Amino acid sequence: MEDLLRIDGLKLTFETHDGPVSVLRGVDLTVGTGERVALVGESGSGKSVTARAIMGLLPQRRVRIGGNLHFDGSDVLKESAARAKARRGRDITMIFQDPMAALNPVFTIRQQFAAVLTRLDRPLCAAEAEDSMRTALRDVSIADPERVLDSYSFQLSGGLNQRVMIAMALVSRPKLLIADEPGTALDVTVQQQTLHIMGNLSRSYGTAILFISHNLGVVRKFADRVCVMYAGRIVEEAPTDVLFSDPRHPYTRALLASVPRLSSDRLPEPIGGSVPDLAALADGCPFEPRCPSARPECRGSVPVHRFDGRSVTCIQEVAPA
Amino acid sequence: MKKPLLEIRGAVKTFQVGRAEVKALKGVDLAVYRGETVAIVGESGSGKTTLANLVLGIEKPTAGEIMLSGRTLPPKRTKADRRHIGLVQQNPYSTLNPRKSIGQAIGLPLSVHRLCRRSERRERIGALLEKVGLHRDLQDRRPLALSGGQRQRVAIARALSTSPELLVLDEPTSSLDVSVQAHTLRLLRDLQEELGLTYLFITHDLSVVRVLASRVIVMYRGSVVEEGTVEEVFFRPRHRYTQQLLASIPTVSEDDDHVKPEWPWDADTVSTEAAVTGCSFRPRCPFAIADCARKAPELAGPKEHRHACLNPSSSSTKERLPSGIELVPGQ
Numbered sequence: 001m002e003d004l005l006r007i008d009g010l011k012l013t014f015e016t017h018d019g020p021v022s023v024l025r026g027v028d029l030t031v032g033t034g035e036r037v038a039l040v041g042e043s044g045s046g047k048s049v050t051a052r053a054i055m056g057l058l059p060q061r062r063v064r065i066g067g068n069l070h071f072d073g074s075d076v077l078k079e080s081a082a083r084a085k086a087r088r089g090r091d092i093t094m095i096f097q098d099p100m101a102a103l104n105p106v107f108t109i110r111q112q113f114a115a116v117l118t119r120l121d122r123p124l125c126a127a128e129a130e131d132s133m134r135t136a137l138r139d140v141s142i143a144d145p146e147r148v149l150d151s152y153s154f155q156l157s158g159g160l161n162q163r164v165m166i167a168m169a170l171v172s173r174p175k176l177l178i179a180d181e182p183g184t185a186l187d188v189t190v191q192q193q194t195l196h197i198m199g200n201l202s203r204s205y206g207t208a209i210l211f212i213s214h215n216l217g218v219v220r221k222f223a224d225r226v227c228v229m230y231a232g233r234i235v236e237e238a239p240t241d242v243l244f245s246d247p248r249h250p251y252t253r254a255l256l257a258s259v260p261r262l263s264s265d266r267l268p269e270p271i272g273g274s275v276p277d278l279a280a281l282a283d284g285c286p287f288e289p290r291c292p293s294a295r296p297e298c299r300g301s302v303p304v305h306r307f308d309g310r311s312v313t314c315i316q317e318v319a320p321a
Numbered sequence: 322m323k324k325p326l327l328e329i330r331g332a333v334k335t336f337q338v339g340r341a342e343v344k345a346l347k348g349v350d351l352a353v354y355r356g357e358t359v360a361i362v363g364e365s366g367s368g369k370t371t372l373a374n375l376v377l378g379i380e381k382p383t384a385g386e387i388m389l390s391g392r393t394l395p396p397k398r399t400k401a402d403r404r405h406i407g408l409v410q411q412n413p414y415s416t417l418n419p420r421k422s423i424g425q426a427i428g429l430p431l432s433v434h435r436l437c438r439r440s441e442r443r444e445r446i447g448a449l450l451e452k453v454g455l456h457r458d459l460q461d462r463r464p465l466a467l468s469g470g471q472r473q474r475v476a477i478a479r480a481l482s483t484s485p486e487l488l489v490l491d492e493p494t495s496s497l498d499v500s501v502q503a504h505t506l507r508l509l510r511d512l513q514e515e516l517g518l519t520y521l522f523i524t525h526d527l528s529v530v531r532v533l534a535s536r537v538i539v540m541y542r543g544s545v546v547e548e549g550t551v552e553e554v555f556f557r558p559r560h561r562y563t564q565q566l567l568a569s570i571p572t573v574s575e576d577d578d579h580v581k582p583e584w585p586w587d588a589d590t591v592s593t594e595a596a597v598t599g600c601s602f603r604p605r606c607p608f609a610i611a612d613c614a615r616k617a618p619e620l621a622g623p624k625e626h627r628h629a630c631l632n633p634s635s636s637s638t639k640e641r642l643p644s645g646i647e648l649v650p651g652q
Contacts (some may be wrong), residue, residue: 042498043469049555072387127510158365160591186365188569189523196586214498217571260505260528260556261466263576267510267532274468 002275004072004175004208005031005054011066012049012058012232023049023141024159025232030056032177032207036199038211038219041229044275050229053077055092056084072175089119093169095198098185101162103153109164110149116168132266136167140197152184159190166198173205175194180212188280195222216259220244228252231276231286238310250286250311285315324391325352326519327487332385334371345371347543348385353487358513358520359552360530362566363540369523372540373489376521377406385512389487404434407480410508411492417464423450423475426459449478454508456599470501474508477507481512490522494529500640528570531555538565542601544617549626557626558582559633582634600631608632 012024024046031037039047052058053069053094056076065089069076072091076084096102105113113133117124124132137145142164153161163182169177182198199222202209213219219226219240226243228236236249249255257269273290283297285291291298298315305312346368353359361369374380377388378398378543379622386392396400417426424624427446437445447457453474464472464618473493480488493509494502510533512518522534530537530551537554539547539562547560557565568584570577588607599614606613610632618629 008491042500045535132397143590157591163591189364189565192569192571214572216499217573219571220571245575255500258500259502259573260506260532261527261574261582262531262567262572262573262578263568265532265551267507268503270507271500274470 001071002033003030004033004035005029005210006070007050007068007284009052009062009067010050010069012046013060013064015064016279019279020064022281023232023278024053025076025281027229027234029200031210033175034203034206034208035225035246036202036209036211037224038213038223039229039234040213040216040219040226040255042214044231045229046232047214047229048180051094051180051210051212054176054178055088056081056095057088060118089116090121090172092176092178092265093168093172093174093176094180095165095182097181098181099183100153101159101187102165103161105152105154107152108149109151109153112148113164113168113171116171120172130156132171133167134147136166136171137238139170139201140164140167142167151215157190158186159194162190163197166194166201170198170201170205171205171241173272176208176210177202178212180197180208181214182211184213184215189212191218216256228255231278231281233286233313234311235287235313236311242308242310247295248310249287249314250291250293254290285313322517323354326355326390327351327521328388328391329372330386330388331518332372332375332387333383334368334375334380335383340521342474343545346375346382349540349545350545351538351545353519353521354581355519356513356517357536358534359523360524360534361531361540361572362524362527362537364525364551366542367516367540368543369540369608370491371543373408373491373521373523376487377408377489378403379600381483382416400434403546404483405486407483408488409473409476409488410495412496413476414464414496416476417472421463421466422434422460426464426475427460427479427482430479433517434483436483445482450475452481463553468501468610469497470504473497473501477505477512481516481564485518487519489522490520490524492524492526493522493567495524495526502529506549509533525583526570527555527566528572536645540565544601544629545620546630547626548600548620549628552625555580559622559628559635560602560630561606561608563628564634565605600629608634 007027007029010024010027013020027050029240033168039050041047071130114129117129133149134145137148142148142163147212148160183194211223212221223240225233226238226240230251236252246255254271258271260268271290276286286300288294302313302315329349329351332346335416336343336345348504349372361372364367371380375382389405426447427449428442431442431445438512446460450457452458453475455471493536494505497505513520524530534551537551538545541562547563554563558567564582565584566580570581572578572581585607599616600618603609603613610630618631620627620629
């Protein structure tokens with residue numbers, strides 16, 4: 001598969017009053033054309049910052065960036081702000097966690113949708129715009145698009161707002177859609193329903209998706225490939241079914257064991273210790289203090305094992321469980 | 322026959338919103354026995370938090386009564402009434418005052434209810450912190466110095482400070498990461514065993530219900546649509562809404578997938594219109610029949626499993642399970 005997005009050794013450090021904090025410490029990630037890749041990790045692992053780097057939405061000051069980030073042939077980290085702006089909302093779009101917060105309550109859905117349409121390559125006349133808004137809303141299974149277009153976001157349910165967001169994000173037929181915890185703020189039923197819609201539509205448009213989530217279960221139904229992030233690094237990457245049936249990194253295993261199971265009423269296993277302080281992280285494996293199979297060598301540099309289309313960043317040749 | 326610790330009879334709550342009347346609760350009956358965990362599940366707007374607020378005395382019921390240990394609680398609670406019911410809320414970042422120390426947060430209920438001498442106070446707070454697995458010296462810190470999981474433990478310690486019989490847990494783990502959630506679930510179960518606590522557990526996350534609760538009540542738009550033992554409701558869901566809720570649980574293994582009911586995600590369009598008559602789930606239900614629009618179904622069935630659906634599901638999860646998979650039975 002051709003790489004649409006290619007990230008090599010991305011490093012990112014924020015300069016804070018208390019000194020530098022390295023939030024990304026060498027992230028390697030690729031997303032192929034039309035592929036769905038999930039980035040999973042707990043809060044503070046660096047998922048959302050990675051998304052912001054891809055969108056070119058990082059602050060200009062007090063940030064140090066290293067490594068490479070190529071999207072569709074161009075070098076995102078070196079190009080001008082104008083180029084990045086031209087790409088946003090056209091080639092790369094984004095869906096956020098809370099649709100209520102992402103839509104502006106003082107404009108109607110029609111006004112906001114029309115603003116999205118002005119970003120298209122080709123300007124549309126009023127009638128064309130109206131037509132394309134209605135079609136887009138019908139595509140996300142909204143029965144009465146006119147009424148939704150005339151509404152303000154606070155008059156609509158969370159599910160309807162989320163559908164509006166999906167319609168807006170896909171109307172430009174982007175090459176990449178970044179979904180940052182989509183629908184986490186919504187009810188589970190509504191979240192599943194809207195994810196189903198987003199999945200079907202993006203597949204028929206050939207849009208690649210970078211799916212960011214803290215919920216392993218949500219990405220399992222949705223992604224072709226999963227990258228597990230911990231403390232600014234991807235610790236394991238594998239095709240989705242392989243990762244869930246045969247996780248190799250101790251962190252991935254621990255994370256899976258902490259999810260409550262429907263098939264058992266046993267309490268899930270918590271992970272001991274806590275997420276490391278990114279400002280005071282040593283060179284070795286960041287999971288070492290919490291890892292059940294840690295060894296003294298883990299404090300040295302950690303190799304990446306690549307085999308069968310997957311990669312595991314761990315000192316041990318991790319055997320199947 | 323055991324007497325319930327908490328009993329709710331015909332609870333109705335209507336809110337006046339402008340000129341319109343919103344029925345948040347349309348007559349809910351509920352009994353919670355000593356030492357058990359009853360889960361109330363439903364989405365936002367189902368009335369689960371309103372129900373909790375009635376139990377806590379934060380809201381007054383429009384009709385119906387709430388009884389604790391066989392005694393009807395007055396609409397305006399006295400201090401003595403409030404002592405017996407504790408509350409743990411969803412977001413530990415907003416439930417603790419950032420300007421007050423942890424010790425002050427936990428100590429306030431102690432002084433309001435005059436539960437200990439000033440000289441014993443530090444010791445009592447320290448003991449409470451240790452009970453929830455935190456270091457006793459943490460009482461001099463402020464919430465900002467604590468992680469989300471630690472703050473939730475502080476909130477639990479505060480709820481336990483008055484030695485309540487009943488704890489209302491309103492989405493206690495929803496805003497936590499999974500690994501932290503697992504810690505909190507463990508703590509809640511350990512505390513229940515140790516102190517014989519009774520939990521009214523409010524959540525939208527059914528996977529957590531499975532590990533913590535013995536009975537579950539499913540609410541939709543102010544009514545109970547299904548109730549029963551966790552085993553019954555999870556493996557033989559009858560109401561279509563319960564089915565959709567179960568089908569929405571993100572699962573991480575094939576064993577879990579087999580437990581989930583099927584749901585026709587493709588048969589779905591939404592509109593802005595709300596149902597006026599009949600079953601309130603009808604506008605979203607792919608299984609609605611003509612009768613559903615005519616009358617609102619009532620809860621029916623044996624005590625261990627009742628549902629309110631005119632076209633219920635008949636299949637049991639156990640029948641769908643492929644051979645070789647054993648379900649670990651419920652409590």
